[in-house]
Amino acid sequence: xxxxxxxxxxxxxxxxxxxxxxxxxxxxxxxxxxxxxxxxxxxxxxxxxxxxxxxxxxxxxxxxxxxxxxxxxxxxxxxxxxxxxxxxxxxxxxxxxxxxxxxxxxxxxxxxxxxxxxxxxxxxxxxxxxxxxxxxxxxxxxxxxxxxxxxxxxxxxxxxxxxxxxxxxxxxxxxxxxxxxxxxxxxxxxxxxxxxxxxxxxxxxxxxxxxxxxxxxxxxxxxxxxxxxxxxxxxxxxxxxxxxxxxxxxxxxxxxxxxxxxxxxxxxxxxxxxxxxxxxxxxxxxxxxxxxxxxxxxxxxxxxxxxxxxxxxxxxxxxxxxxxxxxxxxxxxxxxxxxxxxxxxxxxxxxxxxxxxxxxxxxxxxxxxxxxxxxxxxxxxxxxxxxxxxxxxxxxxxxxxxxxxxxxxxxxxxxxxxxxxxxxxxxxxxxxxxxxxxxxxxxxxxxxxxxxxxxxxxxxxxxxxxxxxxxxxxxxxxxxxxxxxxxxxxxxxxxxxxxxxxxx
Numbered sequence: 001x002x003x004x005x006x007x008x009x010x011x012x013x014x015x016x017x018x019x020x021x022x023x024x025x026x027x028x029x030x031x032x033x034x035x036x037x038x039x040x041x042x043x044x045x046x047x048x049x050x051x052x053x054x055x056x057x058x059x060x061x062x063x064x065x066x067x068x069x070x071x072x073x074x075x076x077x078x079x080x081x082x083x084x085x086x087x088x089x090x091x092x093x094x095x096x097x098x099x100x101x102x103x104x105x106x107x108x109x110x111x112x113x114x115x116x117x118x119x120x121x122x123x124x125x126x127x128x129x130x131x132x133x134x135x136x137x138x139x140x141x142x143x144x145x146x147x148x149x150x151x152x153x154x155x156x157x158x159x160x161x162x163x164x165x166x167x168x169x170x171x172x173x174x175x176x177x178x179x180x181x182x183x184x185x186x187x188x189x190x191x192x193x194x195x196x197x198x199x200x201x202x203x204x205x206x207x208x209x210x211x212x213x214x215x216x217x218x219x220x221x222x223x224x225x226x227x228x229x230x231x232x233x234x235x236x237x238x239x240x241x242x243x244x245x246x247x248x249x250x251x252x253x254x255x256x257x258x259x260x261x262x263x264x265x266x267x268x269x270x271x272x273x274x275x276x277x278x279x280x281x282x283x284x285x286x287x288x289x290x291x292x293x294x295x296x297x298x299x300x301x302x303x304x305x306x307x308x309x310x311x312x313x314x315x316x317x318x319x320x321x322x323x324x325x326x327x328x329x330x331x332x333x334x335x336x337x338x339x340x341x342x343x344x345x346x347x348x349x350x351x352x353x354x355x356x357x358x359x360x361x362x363x364x365x366x367x368x369x370x371x372x373x374x375x376x377x378x379x380x381x382x383x384x385x386x387x388x389x390x391x392x393x394x395x396x397x398x399x400x401x402x403x404x405x406x407x408x409x410x411x412x413x414x415x416x417x418x419x420x421x422x423x424x425x426x427x428x429x430x431x432x433x434x435x436x437x438x439x440x441x442x443x444x445x446x447x448x449x450x451x452x453x454x455x456x457x458x459x460x461x462x463x464x465x466x467x468x469x470x471x472x473x474x475x476x477x478x479x480x481x482x483x484x485x486x487x488x489x490x491x492x493x494x495x496x497x498x499x500x501x502x503x504x
Contacts, residue, residue, distance in 0.1 A: 026100060032057060033099040041072065042080040045091045052088040053080065056095065064098040067121040086117045094118070097126055105133045108142040112149045119153055127155075135161040140169075144178045151183030159189065166190060167366070167503070168428055170198035174206035180213035184235070191238035195503060196295040197366065197428065200243040201252050203295070207231070207239065208253070208263055223261055233287050236263075241272045242279075242292035249276055297501035299368060302464050304453040304496055306338065338496050339450040340373040351448040351472060355441045355494035358467040364503040365431050365462060369424040370396065371497035375445060377417040389414040393444040396423055401436040422499065430503055441494060453493030462502070468493040 018037075022028040032038065041058040044051050062069040075081050083091065090113045097103040103126070105111045111130040118126035134146050135158070143165060150158045166173050166189075173179060173190075187210055190196070191203065211227040220226045228236060241253065241264075253262055255269040264272070267285070274282035276292075284290055344351060375390060392415050398407040409426040431437055449470060457464045470490045 029060075029099045032060075033095065043083050043091075044080045045083045045086060046088045047084045050088065054088070054091065054095075060098050065121045065123050085120065087113065090114055090117060094123075094126070097123075097129075103129060105130065108134050108145055112145050115149065115155075115158075116153065119155070128157075131155070131158055131161075134158065138162075138165050140172070140176065143173070144182070147182055147186045150189075151185040163189065163193060164430055167193065167196060168430065170196045171202060174198065174202055179206060180210045182210070184214075184230075184232075188235055188238070191235055194295065195297055197297045197501070199248075199296055200240050200294060201248050204239060204241070204244075204253050204263075207235065211263075224263060224265070227263060231263075237287055237289055240289050240291050240293070240295070242275055242290065243294045244276065246273065246276055249273060297366060297503075299499060299501050300459065301371075302457050302459050302462075302498040302500065304457055304466065304493065307452045307454055338373045338453065338493060339376050340447040340494070341450065342375050342446070342448070344448050351446040352470045352490075353443045353446055354471040355443070355447075356469045356471075357439045357441075357493070357495045358469075359431070359437050359439065359498075360434065360465040361431050361462050362433060363462040364433050365500040366428050366503045367398070367425065367431055367498065367500050368428050369422055369499040370439060370441075370495045371420050371422050371499065372441065372494055373447075373496060374415050374419050374421055375417055375447065387417075389416055390445070394423055395440075395442040396425065397440045398425070398429055399438045399440065403438075420496065424499070431500075439495060447494065449490070449492035449494060451493065452491060453496065462500075464498070466493075467491070468495075470494060 018031055019028065022031060036055040039055040039057055041056050041061065043054045043056060045054050046052055058072050062072060071081060086094070090110065093103050093105075093110070093114060094117060103114070105114065111133045115127055115130040115134070118124075118130060134142065134149075138146070138161065143162070146158060147162055149155075150162060187207060191207065196203070208227065211230045212222040214230045215222040215226045241249065244252065249269075249272065250256075253264055253269075254273065255262060255264050255266045268288070271282050271285050272288070275284060275290075279292065372394070374392075392411075392413070394409075394411040396407075396409040396411070397405050400406050407425050407427060407429045409423065411423050415421050453466070453468060455466050457466070468491045470492055472490060
């Protein structure tokens with residue numbers, strides 16, 4: 001036997017052995033994904049001129065989808081398998097997932113198409129990935145294709161996420177130019193919501209405009225009969241006419257000489273108005289709701305109790321701001337509230353511009369805003385004319401458990417000394433049960449806090465749990481005795497109230 005002088009024991013054809021430089025199964029599957037080696041399945045994906053022929057591996061398709069397995073088993077002919085219900089581009093994205101367990105979604109439209117294909121071919125994990133992408137950054141551009149999708153596929157996760165978005169932005173959704181063009185399943189989903197922070201009159205107006213648009217699309221006259229036919233009893237029975245005031249009803253949906261093409265007849269209007277005036281005084285028309293509860297959520301306040309002052313550990317000095325001689329000063333009546341001073345005192349030694357509040361609730365709520373104290377008038381101003389206001393900028397950011405910002409609000413303006421200020425969030429947000437959230441507040445002025453606040457508050461059925469942090473490391477200590485014991489953070493509280501409503 002002739003022995004080769006080549007020191008490589010494998011032989012000179014190593015460069016042809018693609019397996020040798022693939023270190024794991026994923027790398028080997030990536031090679032098969034982009035080559036036709038060992039392919040045993042030919043698919044024609046798409047229809048017409050857009051159709052593409054794809055060579056793939058039947059085993060990969062079968063282990064990814066029971067529907068593909070069934071399709072390949074039943075198709076025993078030598079010809080290619082026809083896949084006409086998926087675009088070639090979308091199918092290539094699905095193949096990436098089937099071979100490599102990854103998919104690159106670039107927009108909500110692609111995610112929607114992948115989702116529909118994944119539903120049809122029984123690929124639940126791919127459904128979850130595409131659904132998560134669609135709702136991750138839901139906004140008024142991405143909402144409408146998702147609403148269109150759930151009107152076709154009544155998928156509970158997507159439906160729930162869309163309902164959450166609508167609950168956060170009900171008025172903007174109802175008044176949006178796209179709303180009159182949505183599918184009736186979307187309208188039914190909205191009128192079926194029990195808690196929607198918007199007056200019932202806005203819901204009625206939006207629903208009637210939607211019905212008019214549907215009539216116009218079908219080339220029907222937009223009269224009462226056609227609009228009510230479009231709505232159907234399932235939507236009409238969900239409208240809460242009894243939740244309106246007398247004035248709202250008469251100026252809105254009631255039948256009048258100027259509103260003879262509305263949804264209601266004269267007899268129905270009379271019956272509803274009688275029941276608004278005196279509940280139960282007249283039989284309600286058949287098919288109309290007897291529910292007089294407003295969907296608009298009542299706004300509540302979680303008021304945090306004051307626990308104790310915040311002097312530095314071991315400090316025994318006296319007051320300098322305000323001086324002890326000012327016994328008649330309103331400052332002396334603030335022992336049960338947070339005072340935010342512009343300069344340090346014995347009870348307010350730590351100044352900062354960066355405050356945060358960690359919060360957890362054991363019942364879902366809708367958060368609308370917060371309340372913070374304003375600066376107490378600086379006594380050091382001396383004989384200068386007493387101004388009532390000062391300039392301030394607040395930046396309020398709400399973050400979820402992963403630290404991702406979910407709400408951002410900026411307030412700029414003049415505010416009064418010695419009071420409190422409600423800061424309304426730019427958009428309301430839902431705080432889920434037992435999830436961790438953080439509210440960060442950045443200020444343009446330095447605030448020296450005087451009190452610690454409660455770490456729990458019971459506001460049945462909600463129990464709030466809090467943790468305050470004020471960063472003071474970036475604030476230089478003043479050259480005085482009060483700089484003794486300065487630390488980087490304090491747990492004195494700056495957010496003294498939460499403005500919220502229950503979310504059922």
